[in-house]
Amino acid sequence: MTLWMWIILACxxxxxxxxxxxLVSRRWLESERALRVAGCLTIGLLASLLVTNAxxxxxxxxxxxxxGALIAAAVALMLRAPFLVVVISGAAAAALLRLAxxx
Numbered sequence: 001m002t003l004w005m006w007i008i009l010a011c012x013x014x015x016x017x018x019x020x021x022x023l024v025s026r027r028w029l030e031s032e033r034a035l036r037v038a039g040c041l042t043i044g045l046l047a048s049l050l051v052t053n054a055x056x057x058x059x060x061x062x063x064x065x066x067x068g069a070l071i072a073a074a075v076a077l078m079l080r081a082p083f084l085v086v087v088i089s090g091a092a093a094a095a096l097l098r099l100a101x102x103x
Contacts, residue, residue: 053066054066064102064103065094065097065103068093068094068097069090071093072089072092073086073089073093076089
């Protein structure tokens with residue numbers, strides 16, 4: 001198969017997946033079990049994205065300024081800082097660590 005055939009197949013699968021979402025009954029989507037599963041999946045996906053973005057560069061695991069930014073943001077979250085303060089503290093920690101030559 002050529003690259004364009006794979007792209008068309010992926011588009012068709014994505015469209016059919018979205019179409020199937022409309023066919024699921026509202027009663028099933030609003031059940032307590034479905035809501036719990038959706039909540040757990042969301043947390044798992046966000047955690048995997050966070051770990052991937054924080055510790056992976058290309059195909060290797062790296063420890064650089066992103067780790068310091070993650071730790072600073074986690075500390076700000078534990079201190080119940082507003083979201084903007086969490087973001088700024090993480091960015092400031094990464095900038096300072098990069099300025100110091102780590103990453």
